[in-house]
Amino acid sequence: MQPHEFPQIEQQLASVFERHGCEANKLLQILREVQEIFHFIPAAAITCIAAHLDVPRTRVEGVAGFYSFLSLKSAGEYRMLFSDNITDQMQGNPELMRYFCHKLWLEPGKVSEDNLLSVDSTSCTGMCDQGPAALVNGWPLTNLDHARLDLIAELIRVRKPVCDWPSLLFEVKDNIRRAGTLLGEPFIPGAALRATLERGSAATLAEMEASGLRGRGGAGFSVARKWSMCRASAGEQHYIVCNADEGEPGTFKDRVLLHSYADLVCEGMTVGARIIGASKGFLYLRGEYRYLLHQLEQVLAQRRAAGLLGRNILGESGFDFDIEIHLGAGAYICGEESALIESLEGKRGRPRKRPPFPVTHGYLDQPTVVDNVETLACAARIAAQGGAWFAAIGTAQSSGSKILSIAGDCARPGIYEYPFGITLQEILDDCGAEDPYAVQVSGPSGILVSAQEFNRCIAFEDLPTAGAFTVFRRGRDLLQLVQNCAHFFAHESCGFCTPCRVGTQLQKKIVDKIANDHGTASDLEELKQLGHIMQTMSHCGLGHTAANPVLDLLQKFPDAYQHKLKKLAFEPAFDLDGALETARNITGRDDAWAHLP
């Protein structure tokens, strides 16, 4: 695009600039709005934004090129992104996408000639309990089937604005199947804050310590330790950040917490703010959950009106705290706390080097606490009800309860809250899993568990989890799962370090080769080597865990690979028939004569 094609660009962007000001931290928020206006980020807009924020043009282009939901080329007036999680796949999304493309004479990944729409796939949208799912211009579509896609195709043909589409298409249910202490008991907004103010910050921190609360994002770091380190760090400002970038495929518990327990989460943030001495907090909301933005803003407004946010909270002089929502734009890596902070600063989501850690040098280099949504909800309960009450639930090293997002081959997918220590078998019985064969605990970066291990339990001392719990029945091709995970990591690698940037691609290619019946024994050795390099040489957790599904499958389900392998010890990576794919696409042929014998 040439700059002269957008002569009005400055006027068009004026209102966006007015809303966000001219701090470079707002770059990602500005780019999101530009994407909504033009359906892509024109080169002229990049130049204009760079001038407005007084940053190099390369910085704006760098950020615009990083996030999946921003595009530097036109993506059409309507952008339809089918969720590519394994559960969506099992529910038939690949076939639905082909059906939709065929209906509208489209090719995936390409824009229609009239620039009306494009269709592509995207990483898990967090609707695994009500898939197959997709996003249209950022809004979630659930329970897709042929009839709904027919309707959607018609709505697009008549160019009906997405905001006027039937609301049924966008219905998202909570699906809470089992509520425990966190989800089941009533909570009066302000209760935790009142208790905190009465008890005092140091005493409340002691309650956190007594509760044994550990981070719910998967790593399980002690919340009391994190908060006290941040509290003790010197800085001009302290910040608390709620990590609502729930990107791990198969996880959707935070979606429900933010939808129906937002007060609890905000209250946990406010308690944390009181303890660490923060007057500003951010809620980093993943782009896929943009539909929750308006409702969350309303909760914040209600809390301000009730004196639970803003200046002199609950009449306590000098207790000032407010929360700002920051939207992501499609990047799994931003769930990593230092990448999330970079993104909050309007940068590419690149994990920082450590040390220093965010508790001393976080947002704007100031002491910062980043906590998972569920962690903050737990913290609010603890502040209100005390540490001993919480510590009595769960196991010795894992106090409290854990919310699981259960999906896959089970009769009742949805949200289940259990005290820590629950065995997989009990969970599988509860959710109506029929003839379960494997469970992926905590998504692609977690652990693939075989039926022999169903007596293991959910706890930091055994199977830690960020919440995903995906069930596979006997007969499922687990290689398809591993292929899905390999593609996911290759897509989501930030590209910073060599082992992850190149390694995830090589892993994807080899798994594809095996899945396409061209694998040999030497490819399995290659996968192990690659896994070792990614695990030991990568910059951050994404690379460290990117080989988990591959290695778990090799170790626990060797048959899944073996039956695919050729007898040869080696077969070249070059696939002669595969090389004809382009020609087949051009001619629209897929008959026997279009393939090598």
Add this chain to the structure above:
Amino acid sequence: MGAPAMSNNMTIDGKHVPFSDGQTIMDAALAAGVYIPHLCHNPQFEPHGSCKLCVVSVNGRNMTACTMPAAEDMVVASNTPELNRDRKALVQMLFVEGNHICPACEASGNCQLQAAAYYLEMQSPHYTHFYQPRAVDASHPDIFLDLNRCILCELCVRASREVDGKNVFGISGRGIGTHLVVNAASGRLGDTNFAATDKAAHVCPTGAILIKRQGYRIPIGQRTFDHHNISEVQMKPQEPEHE
């Protein structure tokens, strides 16, 4: 009992390496004459830590030497068969990711990627080549930009920002699509204020940024790595520059 009291004490491959506050493992190693392979690091610029060649084992945990601060009682292992094997794999990854045709490249003999490959005894690229289509930008009157050879070390990004104060280069894209961009709406180097005298024009460890009309001024056989291995060259205080 023999530990020297009251002094900074770190060992690398069994050798005592002194360090001062604020030094990284890499800084201390280079100062002490201990070589740790690296490509994205250049002591003249802010450490980056992306190539991961300098990963060392510190008390049994892998850490990036160029960004990790040296600390008391660190027992560092660097020159081990395991780490060198993994480093070789990383160099092989860089070779297949880009399009590195050494015999036809005018940086051959001056190229640190090539020299690292020799140093780590790489016999073949091992992995399947990606053959990604990448552009050559010859729009600048004095400088070529050949992205086929870019290994994303960001030395030019850092040099242009930290030394030249120009921000000519940046990084866009993600994952395997990560790529160097230049500071112009046209995307062409010729439309930036880049100059052949800029520091950023002389820091590329490969042949991605080359000064025009100097290609074969130094004949093959007389180039930097024709007579020295990369450890000797990188251990010198000043990095070699392309003529």
